[in-house]
Amino acid sequence: MNKLIMLLSFLIIIGMETGIAQSLTIHGTVTEKATGEPLPGVGIQVKGTGTGTTTDIKGYYTISAQKGQVLLFSFVGMKTREVKVEGSSPIDIKLEAENQALDEVVVVGYGVQRKEALTGAMTTVKSEKLATVTVSSIDKALQGNAAGVIATSASGTPGSFATIQIRGAGSVNAGTSPLYVVDGVPIMSGSTSGWASSSNALASLNPADIESLTILKDAAATAIYGSQAANGVVLITTKKGKQGKTRISANIERGFSTPTNTRFGLCSSSELLMLQREAVDNARDYFKSDAYDWTDPDGAYYLPDELANTNTDWWDVVTRNALYQSYDVSASGGNEKTRFFASVSYMKQDGIVIGTDFSRFSARLNLDHEINKHFSFNISLSGSNASQNYSLTNWAYQNPIFAAYSLLPYDSPYNEDGSWRETFTRNANGNYNPLNYMNECELGQKTKSLISTSYLQYQIVPWLTFRTTFGMDYKMTRERTRYGDKSNTGMSEDSPISVQDLQYYRWTSSNVLTFSKVFAEKHNVEALLGYEATAYKSDYLYASGSGSNDDIPYLKAASANFDVDEGLSEYASISMFGRVNYSYDSRYYMAASFRRDGSSRFGDNNKWANFWSVSGAWKLSGESFMKADYLDMLKLRLSYGTTGNSSIGDYASKGLYSSTKYAGLGGLLPSQLANPTLSWEESATTNLAVDFGFLNRISGTVEYFWKKTSDLLLSEQLSYTTGFSSILRNTGSIMNRGLEFQISGQIFKDGNFKWTSDLNMTFPSSEILSLGGVEERFEGNYQKRRVHGKAFTEWYMADYAGVNPADGMPMWYDENGGLTSDYGKARYSYLGTPEPDFYGGFTNTFSWKGITLSCMFYFNYGNTVKFNDYYYLEGDGADGLGMNLSRRQLQRWQKPGDITEVPKPILGNPTKSRDWYNSRWLEDGSYIRLKNVTLSYDFPKHLIGKIGIDNLQIYFKGTNLWTHSNVWSLDPEVGVYGSSSNVYPNSRSFVFGLNIGL
Numbered sequence: 001m002n003k004l005i006m007l008l009s010f011l012i013i014i015g016m017e018t019g020i021a022q023s024l025t026i027h028g029t030v031t032e033k034a035t036g037e038p039l040p041g042v043g044i045q046v047k048g049t050g051t052g053t054t055t056d057i058k059g060y061y062t063i064s065a066q067k068g069q070v071l072l073f074s075f076v077g078m079k080t081r082e083v084k085v086e087g088s089s090p091i092d093i094k095l096e097a098e099n100q101a102l103d104e105v106v107v108v109g110y111g112v113q114r115k116e117a118l119t120g121a122m123t124t125v126k127s128e129k130l131a132t133v134t135v136s137s138i139d140k141a142l143q144g145n146a147a148g149v150i151a152t153s154a155s156g157t158p159g160s161f162a163t164i165q166i167r168g169a170g171s172v173n174a175g176t177s178p179l180y181v182v183d184g185v186p187i188m189s190g191s192t193s194g195w196a197s198s199s200n201a202l203a204s205l206n207p208a209d210i211e212s213l214t215i216l217k218d219a220a221a222t223a224i225y226g227s228q229a230a231n232g233v234v235l236i237t238t239k240k241g242k243q244g245k246t247r248i249s250a251n252i253e254r255g256f257s258t259p260t261n262t263r264f265g266l267c268s269s270s271e272l273l274m275l276q277r278e279a280v281d282n283a284r285d286y287f288k289s290d291a292y293d294w295t296d297p298d299g300a301y302y303l304p305d306e307l308a309n310t311n312t313d314w315w316d317v318v319t320r321n322a323l324y325q326s327y328d329v330s331a332s333g334g335n336e337k338t339r340f341f342a343s344v345s346y347m348k349q350d351g352i353v354i355g356t357d358f359s360r361f362s363a364r365l366n367l368d369h370e371i372n373k374h375f376s377f378n379i380s381l382s383g384s385n386a387s388q389n390y391s392l393t394n395w396a397y398q399n400p401i402f403a404a405y406s407l408l409p410y411d412s413p414y415n416e417d418g419s420w421r422e423t424f425t426r427n428a429n430g431n432y433n434p435l436n437y438m439n440e441c442e443l444g445q446k447t448k449s450l451i452s453t454s455y456l457q458y459q460i461v462p463w464l465t466f467r468t469t470f471g472m473d474y475k476m477t478r479e480r481t482r483y484g485d486k487s488n489t490g491m492s493e494d495s496p497i498s499v500q501d502l503q504y505y506r507w508t509s510s511n512v513l514t515f516s517k518v519f520a521e522k523h524n525v526e527a528l529l530g531y532e533a534t535a536y537k538s539d540y541l542y543a544s545g546s547g548s549n550d551d552i553p554y555l556k557a558a559s560a561n562f563d564v565d566e567g568l569s570e571y572a573s574i575s576m577f578g579r580v581n582y583s584y585d586s587r588y589y590m591a592a593s594f595r596r597d598g599s600s601r602f603g604d605n606n607k608w609a610n611f612w613s614v615s616g617a618w619k620l621s622g623e624s625f626m627k628a629d630y631l632d633m634l635k636l637r638l639s640y641g642t643t644g645n646s647s648i649g650d651y652a653s654k655g656l657y658s659s660t661k662y663a664g665l666g667g668l669l670p671s672q673l674a675n676p677t678l679s680w681e682e683s684a685t686t687n688l689a690v691d692f693g694f695l696n697r698i699s700g701t702v703e704y705f706w707k708k709t710s711d712l713l714l715s716e717q718l719s720y721t722t723g724f725s726s727i728l729r730n731t732g733s734i735m736n737r738g739l740e741f742q743i744s745g746q747i748f749k750d751g752n753f754k755w756t757s758d759l760n761m762t763f764p765s766s767e768i769l770s771l772g773g774v775e776e777r778f779e780g781n782y783q784k785r786r787v788h789g790k791a792f793t794e795w796y797m798a799d800y801a802g803v804n805p806a807d808g809m810p811m812w813y814d815e816n817g818g819l820t821s822d823y824g825k826a827r828y829s830y831l832g833t834p835e836p837d838f839y840g841g842f843t844n845t846f847s848w849k850g851i852t853l854s855c856m857f858y859f860n861y862g863n864t865v866k867f868n869d870y871y872y873l874e875g876d877g878a879d880g881l882g883m884n885l886s887r888r889q890l891q892r893w894q895k896p897g898d899i900t901e902v903p904k905p906i907l908g909n910p911t912k913s914r915d916w917y918n919s920r921w922l923e924d925g926s927y928i929r930l931k932n933v934t935l936s937y938d939f940p941k942h943l944i945g946k947i948g949i950d951n952l953q954i955y956f957k958g959t960n961l962w963t964h965s966n967v968w969s970l971d972p973e974v975g976v977y978g979s980s981s982n983v984y985p986n987s988r989s990f991v992f993g994l995n996i997g998l
Contacts, residue, residue, distance in 0.1 A: 039105070049069075117581070123148070167764070194479060246333035273410075378457075402982040532577070571601050644682050735769055737765050756845045768789065
């Protein structure tokens, strides 16, 4: 009996152990070996069974297995690992990349993906590259760092924006800027000012808080954003905390900026006096009048030698060496449950033009917390308080740039008693002294910004996750303009003052269900379904008056000329979207996305539209017949899809009324005709690409795209009997094509000395396919046109032929190809486009024993540009004697036989040699610029570790240090539109910094 009891007990114990072994629950976290970052979507299989699961977004997993069984951990681009189950204790795994160039999790729309699994076109700019640039906003850091992206800073005003175009301009009357998304939530971009063209909403973000910028370029990458994505998408990922000890980082920068003058220069007093005297003499001969006599003290054109006794360089007066300072402190860390990143920052950048500056105080908190294995949440808060003082632009007398051109070197800016001069020779610049204006007047704005994103995530099962996200972007700007009592305008208009408050508010709410599972070890399926709602509102309140004084410089002190105004604008949209990604055996990839958008901006008959994409990729290097030691990666990609452009006025489809006054009474009048059929501009993009990698040293991408934008929003002429001159309709189409390539090479990667090179180039082209039944349209003015069959914009100008060597008179080509000095007989021709033949960036980084040198050159070739400044600066005497001249006027014709492009000066010149529509002003806008240089030294860790410091770095950063161009004006970087008028030039900066990490 006892033996039977013992036998039964033994069998029960064995059965219990077997039952326990069969029900072990294994859990753990999978991370990337190189970075320690969690890996989402890793497939975990019980070897030899059908049991499997995937890691969640934090790399966490749970799976049931028996003791002694083997778990397979696999992920695209990573080496598969096998681990034997020994018990129920956690199994944490670190996966190593098969190829480091592919070992990258990149941010995509509404999620992340392994770089190797991508089927769309995108480029990522990491924080290491962003750190090499001294900029006030992250949009300016894109220049030269991504193929297919043209980023130009047409204004050097501190805090101003860069114009960004991704794969060309796709619209005439709708927006052409990309969508910006911060941590999954769209934010506002562009100007936050009602008065200043240099204002920039993106300047509220601290570049030091950014982990990466991912630029989505083709429909496969952008269609998930639907109607917001026709111009591309920039995904901004901010820094997050990592598990481990708390790390403190402090960064201090100080430096200065100077103008980036190339060959530009203004005449000295003696040079100007010589040119003016010649203009008077030539006028006497041309008009055959002895009234033109510069030697007659009583004459209107008297030019005595004494004028040259004073030689004021007005360009030097209005510019300066401008100081720069920046201070950043951040802390990050966390444990298994909670991770955080926090930062505070202050920066101030003085402008190279007197009276201009930009400053910003900002703070950020990113918090991630795992409540339990099912629930987690994130809260990200970013706040800033920015201040910008700017100057007027274009042809305003108060514009210091235009004032420097206008004022004569014969005059000093000061009177003998040291006060500012108020009257100038020949009333130059309207008698506006730029020193008086910039010191006695206020022209500025202050912007408070709050960007908040948060989500709650519920992991229903390991392969199914639900996330609800809410994001808000709020900005409040106060603009203030006041002309002081001692200023020209203050004295003539009784110290006018204007104040304007503007508020912008945008919120976005999304709910996304994500599925991710591996079947039979080789079939990887990821899918998501989502719903999103967005609302936007802006309003302003304006008040002005005059009669204030310097003792009480506030609107409350105004006593006359009162005016008030207010306005409101808003829109809303809702969207449903989905995406499916499938891969087989890490060789074949397919993806499809769909989005349906509805917007209040469009006509009642067309409020909804559908956008979609399909894409695929084949990794040839994964095939057995392509196996070779030298081949790391070879992948083909193909995509096609559609996106839309909803960047139009909030009420563009509505019939509108405007307020007016009649007989002293208020009233309304029709101002816009309704168009219930107004619809979306739609872009259809095809993308063909090859990704490659060789010898574990060279990697890159070659892509060719063609993007057709149809249903362009164009103004259509109406009969004036309707009471309106035009209406906005969907008509016309544009084609943008381009070849892009990006290549990276590790030239030396072993030993102490390392050298890496990165080159990206883009060869764009555009073509107008249709203009709604007409062959050409003017673009803003008669100088540029859009023509069926030609590029997006073409210069249309009188065809200048230079100077007649016999008599110094200007010449043009006539309709027969002959020469004429009669401007009225000149032929008009299409003479180039602002679009470059190619552009790109070339970066080299060298490192040796803690010393690192990085240089980035930006180049732009083949575009034609026009500087409207020349209209006055090189007027050949047409503007009289009350304005300074460009030193290029010294190249003028002087005697028979002279070969030059500059006609002889004639006072009151009637020849139209300086006419606006003269191709004489067109120039080759090609240039190459040493955009960024960084030289740094990292102190050895074994030395600084003894004093409790993890890393210590000193560095120098230079921006725009050298430029080569044939452009005569201040700066060849004029922007995508190809022209400028007395624009604030970009600056050359020298910055020294110190970074300490604890």
